[in-house]
Amino acid sequence: MPIKLATWNINSVRLRMPLVEHLITQFKPDVICLQETKCRDAEFPSSDFKRLGFHHLAINGQKGYHGVCIASKLPFAHIEKRGFCDMGDARHISVTFEAGTAGRTPISVHNFYVPAGGDEPDPTINPKFAHKLAFLDEMAQWMKDSGVAQDHAIAVGDLNVAPLDTDVWNHKQMLKIVSHTPIETEKLGRVIAAGPWVDTMRNFVPPSDKLFTWWSYRSPNWEASDRGRRLDHVWASEKLAPSVRGMSVLKEARGWERPSDHVPVLIDIDH
DNA sequence: ATGGTGGGCCACCCA
Numbered sequence: 001m002p003i004k005l006a007t008w009n010i011n012s013v014r015l016r017m018p019l020v021e022h023l024i025t026q027f028k029p030d031v032i033c034l035q036e037t038k039c040r041d042a043e044f045p046s047s048d049f050k051r052l053g054f055h056h057l058a059i060n061g062q063k064g065y066h067g068v069c070i071a072s073k074l075p076f077a078h079i080e081k082r083g084f085c086d087m088g089d090a091r092h093i094s095v096t097f098e099a100g101t102a103g104r105t106p107i108s109v110h111n112f113y114v115p116a117g118g119d120e121p122d123p124t125i126n127p128k129f130a131h132k133l134a135f136l137d138e139m140a141q142w143m144k145d146s147g148v149a150q151d152h153a154i155a156v157g158d159l160n161v162a163p164l165d166t167d168v169w170n171h172k173q174m175l176k177i178v179s180h181t182p183i184e185t186e187k188l189g190r191v192i193a194a195g196p197w198v199d200t201m202r203n204f205v206p207p208s209d210k211l212f213t214w215w216s217y218r219s220p221n222w223e224a225s226d227r228g229r230r231l232d233h234v235w236a237s238e239k240l241a242p243s244v245r246g247m248s249v250l251k252e253a254r255g256w257e258r259p260s261d262h263v264p265v266l267i268d269i270d271h
Numbered sequence: 272a273t274g275g276t277g278g279g280c281c282a283c284c285c286a
Contacts, residue, residue, distance in 0.1 A: 011286080012278055036286080038279065064279050065286095116286055128285095160286095217276040217286085261277075261286080 001104075002245075003074070003269045005031040007111070007156035007232060008253075009214075009262035013037040013069070017045050019256055023264055024052050027250070030073045035113040035158040035262075037067035044069065060093040068093045068111050068157070077106060084138050085131060091115070094148075104271055105152050107240065112139070112157035117178045129178060132160070136187035140194040149195030149237040152271070156234045158262060161188040164202070166210045167230035179229055197235035200267060204247040214262045215254050222254060234267050245270045 006029040010016050013034055023029065032054065037044065041061045049057055054071040058079040061067040067090045078096040083089070094110040115135050118128030143149060163185045165171040174180040192199065205211045212228025219225050236244050246268035253263040 009286095015278070036278090038285095064284080118285095218274075220275080258277095 001271055003031060003107075003271060004029045004266060005033070005109070005154065005156070005234075005269060006264045006266045007033040007035075007158075007234060008264040009035040009113070009158040009232060009260060011036050011038070011260040011262070013067075014039055014043065014045055016258065016260060017048050019253070019259070021048070021052060022256065023250075023253070024054075027264075027266060029266060031109065032071045033109065033111040033156050034069050034071070035067075035111070037061050037069055038064060039067060058093050058095045060090040062088075062090040066090045066113055068113050070095050070109060070111055072097075074098070082142070084135050084142075087131070089115075091135075107269070107271060108148060108151065108153040110148065110153065110155040110157075112155065112159060114139075114158065114160045116160050117184075119178060121176060121178045121181045121183075132178075133183065133187060136161075136184070136191055140187070140191045143191060143194035143197075149197055149235075150239075151237065152240045152243075153237040154234065154240065154267075154269075155195070155197060156232075156265075158231055159188065159233050160231050161185065162229040162231055163188050164207055164230070166207055167212070169210070169212070169227040169229070174229075179231060192235065195235065196238060198238060198241040200234050200236045200241060200244045201230070201247055201249070201265065203241070203244070211249065212251075213249055213265055217261050232262055232265050234265055240269070240271070243270050244268070 117132035120126040123130035213232040215222040
């Protein structure tokens with residue numbers, strides 16, 4: 001059964017529900033993972049999702065900041081929300097689908113919003129950066145302990161780290177910029193190894209090619225200057241990775257009206 | 272080297 005899954009840092013789901021609707025009508029995803037929904041669960045536009053055929057909603061929101069959700073046409077068997085770093089932040093939600101057809105084992109989807117980490121890449125003077133590093137450590141430990149990637153599983157989200165040289169517009173210039181510092185890259189690598197996970201986006205775009213999912217609001221000519229970063233990721237467990245048949249980064253969404261600074265990433269799973 | 276632009280929400284927090 002083919003499943004199309006999208007992940008997108010929406011930067012306020014209430015403000016950008018028209019863009020989500022456009023994504024749905026134009027690209028027809030079955031499952032949508034959002035980050036930075038920025039509203040409480042009671043304020044989440046659930047009726048809009050249901051009108052659009054997404055009857056199954058797993059929401060972990062909070063007032064004003066952060067917030068993640070998984071909206072789905074397919075029913076869930078389980079929903080889980082995990083707190084990281086004891087901050088009370090809404091930065092994770094996961095679902096397991098009901099058992100697949102033809103006796104296939106159900107897929108789990110984990111949706112993460114990793115802390116951005118502030119501007120100063122020194123954990124001794126910047127608590128936001130320290131939080132980001134601790135979050136990545138805890139993610140790796142939990143991946144190891146839980147064994148989530150041992151079965152059919154997907155991990156997606158805004159991980160706020162661009163690990164490869166070609167995940168940023170200028171590697172040398174970015175080495176001291178939060179999101180591309182060696183310590184973040186190393187820690188994200190440990191999270192991937194702890195699964196172990198497969199970086200499915202890079203199965204479709206070779207590491208020699210630049211690949212971005214985010215362009216800052218602060219650049220008036222984002223497209224011409226193209227100073228992007230790959231902050232959003234789609235990982236598959238080794239068992240599921242061969243079933244990922246397609247991937248696209250919807251760069252055009254950065255040019256939509258009142259856009260998010262992140263664009264959706266879509267994958268096709270043939271499970 | 273600096274500041275540039277957004278969103279939430281009402282004084283600044285966050286990205």
